Amino acid sequence: MPTPDRGRLARFVVTLVGLAAALVAVSLATGVRMVALAPVYMFTPMVAGLVATLTSGVSLRTVGLRVGRPTWLAVAALSALPMVALTLLLSVAVPGIGFDPSANALPGVTLPGGAVGVLVTAAVVLALGATVNAAFAFGEEFGWRGYLLWELAPLGFWRASGAIGVLWGLWHAPIILDGYNFPSFPVVGVGLMVVACVAFSPLYTYLVVRAESLVAAALFHGVFNAAAGFVVVYAVAEDPALDELVANPVGVAGALAFVLVAAALAARATPTLDRVTLAGE
Secondary structure, rough: OOOOOHHHHHHHHHHHHHHHHHHHHHHHHOOOOOOOOHHOOOOOHHHHHHHHHOOOOOOOOOOOOOOOOOHHHHHHHHHHHHHHHHHHHHHHHOOOOEEEEOOOOOOOOOOOOOOHHHHHHHHHHHHHHOOOHHHHHHHHHHHHHHHHHHHHHHHOOHHHHHHHHHHHHOOOOOOOOOOOOOOOHHHHHHHHHHHHHHHHHHHHHHHHHHHOOOHHHHHHHHHHHOOOOOOOOEOOOOHHHHHHHHHEEEEOOHHHHHHHHHHHHHHHHOOOHHHHHHOOO
């Protein structure tokens, strides 16, 4: 049975940390906030993944860079919307957090009322999420659910998902400490982001395995990011702790939503995770 290659893993992690440190240094030297550099930062996992694969003769197709199964790619994109809806539902179920039906999820855009307006909003979010947002999400996902998932596949579905989730969460630290996601609680936010990413990871893994393509992760990630603002807009709380730490797509409510889905996956037979499947062979 193959095992993770420590040399490749070291090249991935060293490159990832080196690029993060370089961008932090640029931020400190220029006064440009890490939040503003986030679009560039999102591509650092891809660069690290390319270094790990191309320096060891592993083809890009082998780590999931292919079309895969179109039906599951569509499932990946569409399933992000109910996950955001579940997060919103769990948020407003918490005492002290209310639902604001008058909020405008798409500022500056005039929408029809009622169910038609909801459908139009969903369509806009889906279109932007599966295109523009997914392109940036791909910068992350080539590293996380492309190279790293393939490398750690011998650990099995749950251990590989958990390990990726931890690294994925920690990778967010420079941006979170700069005030993103949890502006009033940046240090606590780093820990909560790690928890959230560990909770998110099994569903991402599941979609990639089913789709036989890392593109599934990029599509889900892109649409989820595009729709995540619904939670922030519609779930309102006067207490900053509830607002930021709970009613947040990467806060307690978001993590719980994905834990529930992970529990549902665990209740049934999870798909086999191995390098042969990920390579589409």
